[in-house]
Amino acid sequence: MKSLQSYTSQIELELEKLALPHSPSNLYDPLRYFLKIGGKRMRPILTLMGAKAFGIQPEEVLPAALSIEIFHNFTLIHDDIMDQAPLRRGKETVHTKWNENIAILSGDVLFVKAYQALALQDSKHLSELLTIFNQTAIEVCEGQQMDMDFEERSNVTIPEYLEMIRLKTSVLLGCALKFSGILAGTTKENCDYIYDFGQYIGIAFQIQDDILDLYADPDKFGKQVGGDIISNKKTLLLLKAFELADKNQTSKLEKLLTEEEELKKIGQAKILFNEIGAKKACQDLMQTYYEKALTAIKKVSVEDSQKTELLALASYLMEREV
Numbered sequence: 497m498k499s500l501q502s503y504t505s506q507i508e509l510e511l512e513k514l515a516l517p518h519s520p521s522n523l524y525d526p527l528r529y530f531l532k533i534g535g536k537r538m539r540p541i542l543t544l545m546g547a548k549a550f551g552i553q554p555e556e557v558l559p560a561a562l563s564i565e566i567f568h569n570f571t572l573i574h575d576d577i578m579d580q581a582p583l584r585r586g587k588e589t590v591h592t593k594w595n596e597n598i599a600i601l602s603g604d605v606l607f608v609k610a611y612q613a614l615a616l617q618d619s620k621h622l623s624e625l626l627t628i629f630n631q632t633a634i635e636v637c638e639g640q641q642m643d644m645d646f647e648e649r650s651n652v653t654i655p656e657y658l659e660m661i662r663l664k665t666s667v668l669l670g671c672a673l674k675f676s677g678i679l680a681g682t683t684k685e686n687c688d689y690i691y692d693f694g695q696y697i698g699i700a701f702q703i704q705d706d707i708l709d710l711y712a713d714p715d716k717f718g719k720q721v722g723g724d725i726i727s728n729k730k731t732l733l734l735l736k737a738f739e740l741a742d743k744n745q746t747s748k749l750e751k752l753l754t755e756e757e758e759l760k761k762i763g764q765a766k767i768l769f770n771e772i773g774a775k776k777a778c779q780d781l782m783q784t785y786y787e788k789a790l791t792a793i794k795k796v797s798v799e800d801s802q803k804t805e806l807l808a809l810a811s812y813l814m815e816r817e818v
């Protein structure tokens with residue numbers, strides 16, 4: 497099996513080939529910076545691994561894989577503005593290092609660059625790829641808007657949360673995998689099952705992301721720890737805490753949301769969530785979605801041996817610390 501590192505290097509190499517212009521520097525320097533500071537590259541790797549699973553060479557899907565990673569990076573630059581995040585991948589975010597207007601515009605260019613990359617994919621499948629890509633891009637925006645709307649609401653339900661993360665995060669993983677199915681010319685059923693696999697992995701991944709946001713090791717995480725609770729994000733941790741809290745704990749949670757001192761708020765959230773058992777409840781739901789993903793990939797009708805890499809990547813993602 498090809499190592500994860502060699503897949504990552506393959507994507508990094510393609511990103512370098514983008515050969516971004518140098519002027520205007522305030523448009524392109526932030527992009528050069530952002531694309532160089534790392535990232536797991538797991539979405540394009542899903543496309544490459546999906547290609548192998550469906551019996552074609554990863555090289556045949558490289559433009560599509562690259563477009564997914566470029567699009568993802570665009571969403572991160574804008575997400576960091578919306579979330580007022582200071583850190584990403586262990587480095588300053590674009591809007592912090594430059595400014596918000598620069599982050600908006602360089603993000604916009606990256607969005608177009610994603611389409612430029614996709615347009616290099618073979619014309620036979622381009623229309624089908626574009627249809628799913630466009631739908632995915634719109635859904636990500638819908639999820640992002642819901643995420644921000646939820647910050648102001650106190651009655652968000654867990655089904656609403658699950659729909660929000662399906663949109664903001666999971667559909668892109670589904671799309672990355674469906675791209676490989678479309679390009680390999682596999683059956684519609686296989687395309688749908690591999691998409692479901694991606695979506696369920698994505699939901700588990702975002703639940704993990706919510707847990708890490710509060711509990712990660714700040715030296716490894718690469719993002720600000722506690723950013724979600726500072727903004728009163730309706731993460732699964734918070735929603736589970738409200739669901740499981742007794743009367744006394746509920747009033748403590750309500751008070752927590754009005755705490756203005758950031759470090760105090762983060763510390764209190766950890767204590768309260770532990771006391772209530774919210775972290776364990778999130779881990780259980782994450783495991784449920786991981787298992788749904790495994791059920792979906794079982795239905796993909798290719799030899800089990802063809803699925804090994806995808807299964808290994810999924811399992812690796814569930815253990816991540818960054």
Ligand code: IPE
Nearest residue numbers: 534535536537585665705818
């Ligand atoms: C971050 O995605 C955004 C989420 C959907 C949680 P990743 O954790 O894949 O970010 P990078 O690309 O590896 O930095």
Ligand code: IPE
Nearest residue numbers: 571572575579636664665705
């Ligand atoms: C981001 O979710 C999802 C997208 C970028 C579309 P988060 O806001 O939780 O991602 P991080 O934690 O900043 O990576």
Ligand code: MG
Nearest residue numbers: 575578579643
């Ligand atoms: Mg966000």
Ligand code: MG
Nearest residue numbers: 575576579581
């Ligand atoms: Mg964010």
Ligand code: MG
Nearest residue numbers: 705706709724
């Ligand atoms: Mg997050």
